[in-house]
Amino acid sequence: MNIQEIITALELKVITESKAFSQVVPSYGYSSDLLSCVMAGAPHQSIWVTLQAHSNIVAVAALLELSAVIITEGAAPDAATIAKANEEGVVLLGTEKTSFNMVGLLWELGLRCKPAE
Amino acid sequence: MGEPSRFQGHTITDKDAENITRVEELAYELKIDAVMTRNPATVAPDTTMCDTLNLFRQNRISGAPVILNNTLVGIISIEDLIRCLQKNDLSSPVSTYMSSKLLTVHGVDPVIDALKLFVSSDYGRLPVLDENNILAGIITKGDITSGILKALQKDYHAEEVRRYRASHLFEDIESDRSSLILRYNIKQGDFVRGGAASSAIKRALLRLGATPQIARRTGIAIYEAEMNLIIHTTNGGVIRVEIEPHQISINISDDGPGIENVELALRPGYSTATETVRELGFGAGMGLVNIQRCVDSMRLESVYGKGTNLRLKILLQKEESVGEGSTPNKEN
Ligand SMILES: Nc1ncnc2c1ncn2[C@@H]1O[C@H](COP(=O)(O)OP(=O)(O)OP(=O)(O)O)[C@@H](O)[C@H]1O
Numbered sequence: 313m314n315i316q317e318i319i320t321a322l323e324l325k326v327i328t329e330s331k332a333f334s335q336v337v338p339s340y341g342y343s344s345d346l347l348s349c350v351m352a353g354a355p356h357q358s359i360w361v362t363l364q365a366h367s368n369i370v371a372v373a374a375l376l377e378l379s380a381v382i383i384t385e386g387a388a389p390d391a392a393t394i395a396k397a398n399e400e401g402v403v404l405l406g407t408e409k410t411s412f413n414m415v416g417l418l419w420e421l422g423l424r425c426k427p428a429e
Numbered sequence: 430m431g432e433p434s435r436f437q438g439h440t441i442t443d444k445d446a447e448n449i450t451r452v453e454e455l456a457y458e459l460k461i462d463a464v465m466t467r468n469p470a471t472v473a474p475d476t477t478m479c480d481t482l483n484l485f486r487q488n489r490i491s492g493a494p495v496i497l498n499n500t501l502v503g504i505i506s507i508e509d510l511i512r513c514l515q516k517n518d519l520s521s522p523v524s525t526y527m528s529s530k531l532l533t534v535h536g537v538d539p540v541i542d543a544l545k546l547f548v549s550s551d552y553g554r555l556p557v558l559d560e561n562n563i564l565a566g567i568i569t570k571g572d573i574t575s576g577i578l579k580a581l582q583k584d585y586h587a588e589e590v591r592r593y594r595a596s597h598l599f600e601d602i603e604s605d606r607s608s609l610i611l612r613y614n615i616k617q618g619d620f621v622r623g624g625a626a627s628s629a630i631k632r633a634l635l636r637l638g639a640t641p642q643i644a645r646r647t648g649i650a651i652y653e654a655e656m657n658l659i660i661h662t663t664n665g666g667v668i669r670v671e672i673e674p675h676q677i678s679i680n681i682s683d684d685g686p687g688i689e690n691v692e693l694a695l696r697p698g699y700s701t702a703t704e705t706v707r708e709l710g711f712g713a714g715m716g717l718v719n720i721q722r723c724v725d726s727m728r729l730e731s732v733y734g735k736g737t738n739l740r741l742k743i744l745l746q747k748e749e750s751v752g753e754g755s756t757p758n759k760e761n
């Protein structure tokens with residue numbers, strides 16, 4: 313399942329510039345609003361679901377090379393954050409739904425968390 | 430110069446656009462005399478068509494300039510030969526069949542000029558003249574294609590060489606017996622630029638040819654330390670990264686407030702972050718724990734009231750990736 317299919321199926325808003333989403337296949341899913349937990353737990357190239365919308369999520373997503381960040385409950389990143397994300401090649405997606413709801417829907421689409429080692 | 434006509438009705442991808450642009454650029458950059466065929470086989474006006482036929486066969490060519498007293502007077506092509514053969518007239522001289530309505534280009538002109546003439550005239554070959562209007566060569570569409578391909582290949586090769594050099598930079602450092610030092614000043618409270626230093630360092634490492642795992646581990650460790658400078662210090666601090674062939678040494682220091690109980694600070698979940706900072710998602714008390722997992726050695730020293738110093742080392746020989754969410758082997 314690629315990012316484009318996820319965007320379409322879950323009616324996500326594409327906040328950053330669109331790119332070849334159908335060529336990006338996320339590895340796993342991850343959710344937390346605590347950035348250092350994300351740093352520790354979000355797998356490489358995973359999708360991160362969060363309520364945070366400020367500019368530091370871009371740094372985290374870029375460093376971890378995440379496939380996409382889904383910002384929930386309609387939280388809107390500011391223009392500077394979006395610009396930074398575009399610069400770093402970070403994909404920001406938005407939804408009105410809650411994080412819990414989003415995670416459930418992603419799970420239904422077949423996305424899983426990384427099994428514990 | 431008009432826009433070269435192009436790609437109507439085609440959807441072109443960014444990648445295509447990039448490549449096409451380069452080809453177009455080359456059409457303007459390359460000079461005709463760089464791609465033309467030099468010293469082409471020529472005939473004289475009184476050469477027989479029969480001899481011309483043999484010349485074409487021997488040289489596997491389909492056209493030749495006609496020269497009289499060093500001057501270009503016409504061009505004879507395979508089409509002219511066919512006309513002649515149909516009339517069974519091979520003993521006639523070239524002058525009977527050649528076309529003397531001449532389109533020529535100059536060697537110093539860009540390839541695009543020849544391309545334009547090919548498009549507007551449907552000629553297959555054009556004589557190329559030098560600055561004295563003496564025949565210098567002949568150019569066909571094929572010459573242009575292979576000239577541009579060669580130039581593209583050279584571009585590609587240059588890029589390869591650059592990459593090769595970058596990946597050998599670590600070795601260069603060693604042979605110079607020196608190291609590369611990066612230094613960043615981090616301002617207290619500067620959340621907007623949070624992560625800028627770690628991103629820059631990660632990028633630098635990748636450019637230097639470090640493995641993606643090493644670059645990511647270093648990036649994560651420095652990010653946590655960078656955020657701690659932004660969040661917990663009085664005046665911010667300095668990140669200093671020394672890159673050597675065998676290791677990356679990172680030194681993060683600040684001048685206050687210092688950590689009262691270092692042991693406690695290292696405990697997972699311990700945080701003194703304020704409510705405002707926690708709302709931004711910081712203060713899980715996991716930063717130092719993350720750093721520990723990403724590096725090969727870590728030393729945290731602090732004098733309460735004075736400042737904090739964090740020393741990290743990442744060894745470059747080890748290939749395995751430590752401490753990050755790590756790469757999955759299979760997609761779902
Ligand atoms: N440079 C520093 N100066 C003063 N105190 C620090 C410094 N770095 C860390 N600390 C103290 O150590 C604690 C633990 O740091 P750590 O990075 O592990 O967690 P945190 O920053 O509170 O939360 P998180 O990193 O999970 O967002 C901090 O809350 C702070 O009290």
Ligand SMILES: [Mg+2]
Nearest residue numbers: 653657716717
């Ligand atoms: Mg921290």
